[in-house]
Amino acid sequence: MAAHRKRTKGTVVVDTVGIVGLGLIGGSLARRLAQRGIRVVAWNHRPHPYAQAEADGIFCKSTLAELMTAEPDVLVLCNPLKAMPAILAELKPLLDEHPATTLTDVGSVKGMVRNQVKAAGLADKYVGAHPMAGNELSGWQAADPGLYDDALWAVTVDEPTDYRRFFAVASLITEGVGNRIIVLDDETHDKAAAMISHMPHVVSTALINELTANPDRNVAAALAAGCWRDMTRVALTDPDRTRAMVEEDALNVEVLLRRMASRLTDMADQLHAEQDQGSIVRGGSLKGDAAAHIRKFFAAGDPFRRYKAQTSSAGDFPARELEIPEAGWQQTLLFSARRGEAITSFIHPHQAVIQIRPAI
Amino acid sequence: MAAHRKRTKGTVVVDTVGIVGLGLIGGSLARRLAQRGIRVVAWNHRPHPYAQAEADGIFCKSTLAELMTAEPDVLVLCNPLKAMPAILAELKPLLDEHPATTLTDVGSVKGMVRNQVKAAGLADKYVGAHPMAGNELSGWQAADPGLYDDALWAVTVDEPTDYRRFFAVASLITEGVGNRIIVLDDETHDKAAAMISHMPHVVSTALINELTANPDRNVAAALAAGCWRDMTRVALTDPDRTRAMVEEDALNVEVLLRRMASRLTDMADQLHAEQDQGSIVRGGSLKGDAAAHIRKFFAAGDPFRRYKAQTSSAGDFPARELEIPEAGWQQTLLFSARRGEAITSFIHPHQAVIQIRPAI
CATH class of the missing domain: 1.10.3660.10 (6-phosphogluconate dehydrogenase C-terminal like domain)
Structure with a gap:
């Protein structure tokens, strides 16, 4: 763990994270980030989780405007999808005032969210994300930092995505949350x-x-x-x-x-x-x-059966380094995901450590 | 347990059980019956499990003919389905010599087995059975009496089935194995x-x-x-x-x-x-x-969702007694199964205790 931190020192670009929505996914994420030493500011549509969240070291805000005054490097939308258009509309002027903040979300479909983000005029600030974490429960009372143990996230980008914004979200996940990522376009996701x-x-x-x-x-x-x-x-x-x-x-x-x-x-x-x-x-x-x-x-289905046998019997998967080019980085990362690889950390913004899983 | 044994005293008609095939299902059944004080004689197509089986109190025989000299009340075929025709052909003359023995099996399809039994000229001795027990393992080395904990068996009968033979198999399951049964025709099963x-x-x-x-x-x-x-x-x-x-x-x-x-x-x-x-x-x-x-x-699917919620939250299901008529007993028992009921024990051959589960 110490070696890991040392190796990736200097790649953590995220100091403050904003969480919108303290349900199962958002609440668990906020608690995990706070536990791992990241400054977390949060807003929920109802303040009922605030007392417990504050006790967990999460700074709760009564409005989105107030949350944005904390100048989060990344703002993670963990609200239900149906609330997305209203929240994006409210965020638009606030994000325009704080151009350094990168917008992401945790929705289980990515194309539709990007369309909503585009419709709100926020496309240039947005990187999509979807953590493979969850259970049958819901709400703050079920929030548990352990929900993200060993989780893999899909991070979705498109051709105009700014690499620095991508890197802010990606390194938040690998270094901040301690999870792995694969990078996809919305359609593939x-x-x-x-x-x-x-x-x-x-x-x-x-x-x-x-x-x-x-x-x-x-x-x-x-x-x-x-x-x-x-x-x-x-x-x-x-x-x-x-x-x-x-x-x-x-x-x-x-x-x-x-x-x-x-x-x-x-x-x-x-x-x-x-x-x-x-x-x-x-x-x-x-x-x-x-x-x-x-x-x-x-x-x-034998190829899938073999893959399952290999992945379940495997100990640690082998790792190697991946150079990420400045131009065409989206394709490089998509092809890596298609080979079954996942990013586990960054050595610097254009050099990642990837885990090589068996391919099907 | 003592009360249960007392109540059902006199209904145990099975003294000796023959098991053909000591794989996962047959081996687990033989071990469980021996553990519960039933005399078990067994045959396997290869003798490799015999030393361990004998140590578990199972009397292993080198041929089916030798097994039949132990005069089992019920003979349970636990061999693979593909071996069924050959085993039935070998058993035909042996069962004709021992007319008191009732034949049953544990196959997961019942219509085909009955057809094979009919073709072998053994229909009048046969009652079908299918325990809802099993796992991904196979063979004697995986045999475990606990495989049958809380199991439910389907017992299949047809119009000509002799009630005494049905009762021998049914009471073997409820009293001998300690499991529940539902009674079906082959097609319904x-x-x-x-x-x-x-x-x-x-x-x-x-x-x-x-x-x-x-x-x-x-x-x-x-x-x-x-x-x-x-x-x-x-x-x-x-x-x-x-x-x-x-x-x-x-x-x-x-x-x-x-x-x-x-x-x-x-x-x-x-x-x-x-x-x-x-x-x-x-x-x-x-x-x-x-x-x-x-x-x-x-x-x-809401009716099924409600049923699942009811059955998983339920403690013990309510019980009542069911009279089983001499004529038309097959229909009485099939209708009971269709209402979601299962037989847990017999008070005497024509009076069962049934468990009433929620209906869908």
Whole structure:
């Protein structure tokens, strides 16, 4: 830890962080940053967390204007997405008065937030961020600095993004929060988030809808064990929050739902053909086109299975240094993320230490 | 415990149990029964577990013929399904010599096993069973009596099933193993198993196939958190075992995959329409037909959500007694299962104690 701090000395450009919204994500972040010695100023739409937050060393402010007088290097929007347009409108004149402040957020979709930021005239100050942290709880009372233990953040940039603003947010995450980052464009982020979260949430919900519609639902529920419990867990948590998340990433979810529907229909067709071919279980192995197709279906995910076996058995991943060019840095960092690498720290603003994970 | 034993005194009709196959399921069952004071005789296709099994009080036999000379009241087939035809053929003359022995099994599909039992000429001795117990491990070395803690078994019967044979198997499970049962016909069982396990296994596999085919799979895998981990866990465990399970219940899985595909396509269509209607997030709630449809989709599983909340918060479920008629007992027990009830013990052969769980 001491060696790490020493190596990265001089790269910490963030002295004061502003947090807008002390819910689960914002509250946990504020508490973690304060614990790690960063000056944190915070505002919440209701002051109920303030007494406890102040006791945790967080300086709470009664208005956004007051918060901005603390001149935060980075302002992190942790408010619900639906409050975003109103908050951005209120921040616009304040940020114009404090041009050094960089704006970021923690929303689970990035394209839509950037559009809202652009609409508010704040695009030049903005870098997107999305921490892969959270649980089924919500609100300040659930806030816990440990929520960010070992977390990875996506940081999203576009072509006009100012590198110094990117670096302020990136080093806040690596040095301030102590987390890893991958750098993406909004579209790559939102597609990937649809793949591993938003679309699967719809699938999980469709499973419980199917059971609920099943005439033998009580029998099925009685027989349900680990498979069913795991595959429907996310369908049980606040369906309104899930619906908002899916609607905010609608196009990407739509495309993946159609692909999944096609995969399921194809398997149904092959199972049908296999039954027609009358080859089901004669105490031996199955023959025929359908059987071969079904075998392929069950083997197609082997690269992911190998990746999981490698990542779960691995100790520390190997590290190397990555030079970040002044021009085209966005592409350099995106390609690094596509190879499965993550930034763990910065040696100086244009030299990062990356962790090399197995690729799929 | 003492009171329970006293109440059910006289209902234990099983003195000796035969176990065919000392893998995870059979080995765990043999150890649990021996631990609970039942005489257990066992055969395995290879004798490697015998030394340890004998040390656990299990009497191991070198042939099925030798096992049958111990005159087991119930013979439990715990062999892999693909070995079933050969084992049934070998058992046929032995069971004809020992007509008092009732045949059962622990397979995860029941219609196919009954067909194999019928083909072997053993239908009149057979009662199906399927314990909801298991894990990712396999083989004797993973056998653990605790695998059956709190387990529920499906017991499957048909119209010609002899009640005394049903009762031998049922009371073996409730008194011998100390578990609960629900009584079903094969079709109801296999459809319900397709709903809560076989079909979801295909969906989980389709998810990892989709990720593997995704050009940004490494980015997606880096962002993956709890939702993805839970929804793909079963896709990581032995895809060949999953394939066999799905093929053995092919028709039921096929029907459910088509229904799921239709649900996912419908949501994709609604998300598409909602984007066309241009109503996505203006900081407020969405209007229009598509938005209403999407809200309905996310609310459709509420009865299951309520059921989960009730069952997870519940302490002991209420109990009552159920009279089991001599004629039509199959229907009486099936209707009880459909109401969400499970048999926990027998007061005498035609009077059971049932646990009443919330219905969906």
